[in-house]
Amino acid sequence: MLRLNPIITRRSLFRPQVFSRSISLKPDFSKLKLKEQPPGYVVGTVNDAYVPPEPDHFHGGYHWTYEKIITIAMIPLFITPFAAGAEHPLVDSIFSVLTVFHCRAGFESCIIDYIPKRVYGVWHKMALYLLDAATGLSLYGVYVLETENNGIFDLIQKLWGA
Numbered sequence: 001m002l003r004l005n006p007i008i009t010r011r012s013l014f015r016p017q018v019f020s021r022s023i024s025l026k027p028d029f030s031k032l033k034l035k036e037q038p039p040g041y042v043v044g045t046v047n048d049a050y051v052p053p054e055p056d057h058f059h060g061g062y063h064w065t066y067e068k069i070i071t072i073a074m075i076p077l078f079i080t081p082f083a084a085g086a087e088h089p090l091v092d093s094i095f096s097v098l099t100v101f102h103c104r105a106g107f108e109s110c111i112i113d114y115i116p117k118r119v120y121g122v123w124h125k126m127a128l129y130l131l132d133a134a135t136g137l138s139l140y141g142v143y144v145l146e147t148e149n150n151g152i153f154d155l156i157q158k159l160w161g162a
Helices: 010-014 061-084 089-114 122-148 152-161
Strands: none
Touching: 010 061, 089 122, 089 152, 122 152
């Protein structure tokens, strides 16, 4: 009678180890799963010290200041061509670029609020990368609109008059 080690089975004796595959071609989807959250999203205990986040001036108080400056600067840029009738390419292009950055800030706020990093992990980063790609594509669209056509205000006047 042949006595085997409990780790070694009869089947593994007859299977050559040379042909066994040590790598797997199956993708690892564990990174894409949602992170488990504790009840009430409370991490730690009451006695744990508060760890403040790293200071980041661009995404801190200055972030809101930049958004407000962009929004306030857009008001006279939007009114000037229609009220005064003066269409200048520089005013048109500055307004278009500020509109793109204004929309980007709004969508970034939505991503931060509704796809939080602590829950969605890699999906949060993917959403921000997609937002960056869309912003770049929009800026290229503004460039094409300004160079090949008469700009956004001319497009608005044509659509309004149609």
